[in-house]
Amino acid sequence: MRSLQFSVPLLPTSRFKRHSVRCASDRQQLFNRIAPVYDNLNDLLSLGQHRIWKRMAVSWSGAKTGDSLLDLCCGSGDLTFLMSEKAGADGKVIGLDFSKEQLSIASSRQYLLSKACYNNIEWVEGDALDLPFSNGYFDAITMGYGLRNVVDKRRAMQEMFRVLKPGSRVSILDFNKSMQPFTALFQEWMIDNVVVPTATVYGLAKEYQYLKTSIDEFLTGKELEKLALDAGFSYARHYEIGGGLMGNLVAAR
Numbered sequence: 001m002r003s004l005q006f007s008v009p010l011l012p013t014s015r016f017k018r019h020s021v022r023c024a025s026d027r028q029q030l031f032n033r034i035a036p037v038y039d040n041l042n043d044l045l046s047l048g049q050h051r052i053w054k055r056m057a058v059s060w061s062g063a064k065t066g067d068s069l070l071d072l073c074c075g076s077g078d079l080t081f082l083m084s085e086k087a088g089a090d091g092k093v094i095g096l097d098f099s100k101e102q103l104s105i106a107s108s109r110q111y112l113l114s115k116a117c118y119n120n121i122e123w124v125e126g127d128a129l130d131l132p133f134s135n136g137y138f139d140a141i142t143m144g145y146g147l148r149n150v151v152d153k154r155r156a157m158q159e160m161f162r163v164l165k166p167g168s169r170v171s172i173l174d175f176n177k178s179m180q181p182f183t184a185l186f187q188e189w190m191i192d193n194v195v196v197p198t199a200t201v202y203g204l205a206k207e208y209q210y211l212k213t214s215i216d217e218f219l220t221g222k223e224l225e226k227l228a229l230d231a232g233f234s235y236a237r238h239y240e241i242g243g244g245l246m247g248n249l250v251a252a253r
């Protein structure tokens, strides 16, 4: 899975195997199962809007040419590819995920899309709760639809803080747990009446029903800002996007 164009100081990967995987293994299996349809369903269900939200997330990360960048919970790589375009040939990008199936799709997309700058990408199978990187290594981090899915959000935020350089930013895109009753009801209605019925066609009803539970159990924008400040970030601001259905937390170390 790892490409060998450049070498990032990875800590021994056995750390990944020792921690968190077992308790997170249901989620890992869920993301392995949905991998074959994940990209198509995102385009269909969001009417392509997720591509705009992802561009916004990358722009908020402050990533620039020559940077060392990290895309956490990269899945099939949408944000990693956008980060790769920002970093350019002199930069490097790591896409990290714990789902082998998602990483395998990401890696084949890298090959099929065959843009020269994508040579700066390395795919790493690993745990967002126990990052195999040294302190203060990255110039910017993105995480798209990942924080809601990790079993320990506080730990994930602490790990992002640890591997970021002082002054650098993390940009975290996810569903917004809205405080507006109409937005929250509309979001729930969309999942019950559009998302789950569509996923049912592919035999993935349960996997997409999980979306609703995970949003219920997620944090509001204000709570996310507090989580980041508690983890040590000096600045944190949550923006509602996509008509309030989505949110993006920007935090600076």
Ligand SMILES: C/C(=C\Cc1cc(O)c2ccccc2c1O)CCC[C@H](C)CCC[C@H](C)CCCC(C)C
Pocket: 034, 041, 042, 045, 046, 047, 049, 050, 145, 148, 149, 190, 191, 195, 207, 208, 210, 211, 242, 243, 245
């Ligand atoms: C981007 C989408 C889903 C990502 C996604 C995230 C997860 O954590 C999952 C977990 C388990 C299974 C699947 C996923 C998963 O696919 C698609 C989002 C679609 C929205 C629910 C609906 C968007 C509605 C509108 C078309 C947007 C209108 C915006 C307008 C500006 C008001």
Ligand SMILES: C[S@@+](CC[C@H](N)C(=O)[O-])C[C@H]1O[C@@H](n2cnc3c(N)ncnc32)[C@H](O)[C@@H]1O
Pocket: 024, 027, 028, 031, 032, 072, 073, 074, 075, 076, 077, 078, 079, 096, 097, 098, 099, 102, 126, 127, 128, 129, 143, 144, 145, 146, 149, 150, 151
């Ligand atoms: C909804 S997908 C998002 C994929 C991609 N970032 C995007 O925006 O389309 C969530 C991803 O988080 C990954 N994930 C969840 N918990 C993780 C963890 N503890 N460590 C690494 N990856 C994790 C899953 O395997 C899955 O690929």
